[in-house]
Amino acid sequence: MSVSAPTRTIRIGSRKSQLALVQTYWVQEQLQKHFPDITFEVHTMSTQGDKILDVALAKIGDKGLFTKELEVGMLNNETDFAVHSLKDLPTNLPEGLILGCVTERENPADALVVHEKHKDKQIDTLPAGAVVGTSSLRRLAQLRHHYPHLTFKDIRGNLNTRLAKLDAGEFDAIILAVAGLQRLGMSDRIHQVIPAEISLHAVGQGALGIECRDGDTEVLSLIKVLEHTATAQRCYAERAFLRELEGGCQVPIGVNTQIEGDTLTLTGMVASLDGQQLIKDSVSGAAIDAAKLGIELAQRLRQQGAQTILEQIFAEVRQE
Numbered sequence: 001m002s003v004s005a006p007t008r009t010i011r012i013g014s015r016k017s018q019l020a021l022v023q024t025y026w027v028q029e030q031l032q033k034h035f036p037d038i039t040f041e042v043h044t045m046s047t048q049g050d051k052i053l054d055v056a057l058a059k060i061g062d063k064g065l066f067t068k069e070l071e072v073g074m075l076n077n078e079t080d081f082a083v084h085s086l087k088d089l090p091t092n093l094p095e096g097l098i099l100g101c102v103t104e105r106e107n108p109a110d111a112l113v114v115h116e117k118h119k120d121k122q123i124d125t126l127p128a129g130a131v132v133g134t135s136s137l138r139r140l141a142q143l144r145h146h147y148p149h150l151t152f153k154d155i156r157g158n159l160n161t162r163l164a165k166l167d168a169g170e171f172d173a174i175i176l177a178v179a180g181l182q183r184l185g186m187s188d189r190i191h192q193v194i195p196a197e198i199s200l201h202a203v204g205q206g207a208l209g210i211e212c213r214d215g216d217t218e219v220l221s222l223i224k225v226l227e228h229t230a231t232a233q234r235c236y237a238e239r240a241f242l243r244e245l246e247g248g249c250q251v252p253i254g255v256n257t258q259i260e261g262d263t264l265t266l267t268g269m270v271a272s273l274d275g276q277q278l279i280k281d282s283v284s285g286a287a288i289d290a291a292k293l294g295i296e297l298a299q300r301l302r303q304q305g306a307q308t309i310l311e312q313i314f315a316e317v318r319q320e
């Protein structure tokens with residue numbers, strides 16, 4: 001009697017948002033092509049971040065707002081790996097889990113999306129008092145620094161909700177990640193790609209991070225086929241920089257990375273919430289020493305006053 005080899009099923013954890021699903025189905029499709037004999041199943045879950053929609057993100061101290069439930073699924077052996085927007089994945093992962101793969105990055109920059117009445121404007125020509133929506137302290141601090149005449153207002157909800165609020169006239173403009181709009185087929189809403197000189201992007205922005213169990217060599221060998229080395233090196237440098245600086249809450253930290261040959265250049269900034277202080281510097285070195293470069297840049301910014309800015313922010317958040 002012949003017994004055919006049982007087909008292995010790999011279970012992928014994902015959030016339910018439209019963006020999360022587009023990203024997870026992309027990973028599923030790529031892996032299915034590489035491994036036609038394995039079945040890849042998507043298991044969706046709601047995370048805390050999907051449920052709490054009425055509180056400003058910056059005030060929710062808990063990191064891993066969009067990842068915790070997915071991590072519990074892997075630790076309980078209900079799923080085998082999880083697909084995240086890398087920028088939502090905390091720099092310190094729970095015991096037993098690792099960042100197993102970083103995929104090729106889309107444009108990591110931020111985009112300006114404007115209300116129709118400002119279609120002839122750019123970020124530097126929006127009128128004084130124009131209301132700009134963002135929930136990110138990083139975007140807020142950098143834009144306030146450059147454009148103190150603009151008014152900033154918190155905005156929450158998924159991409160479609162935010163765009164609807166903009167179109168309804170609640171905001172003159174909003175800031176969103178270029179990558180998210182591209183992945184959802186809404187590139188036509190990108191009015192301006194904000195230059196890195198004005199706003200450094202978030203750590204990991206535009207890349208996907210695949211998290212799995214530490215030591216699960218089978219799953220690791222599968223997901224590694226989607227790894228993009230240059231993106232991974234850039235993101236390891238960015239994540240080391242953030243890990244070295246952050247405290248217990250969201251902080252205005254931005255980065256930019258470039259790779260030329262074997263050399264990686266990491267630029268990073270820390271700003272005060274009012275945008276009045278902004279400390280920025282760069283380091284270059286071997287791309288294979290990515291994490292070391294991140295730590296080195298963090299130490300340099302500390303020496304230039306970043307520590308004082310961060311302590312002030314931690315104290316303010318604690319008081320609220």
Ligand SMILES: NCc1[nH]cc(CCC(=O)O)c1CC(=O)O
Nearest residue numbers: 085087176177179180205206207
């Ligand atoms: N937490 C929100 C989030 N997480 C990932 C993206 C976009 C895609 C990316 O940066 O990879 C977004 C939306 C945004 O910032 O506009």
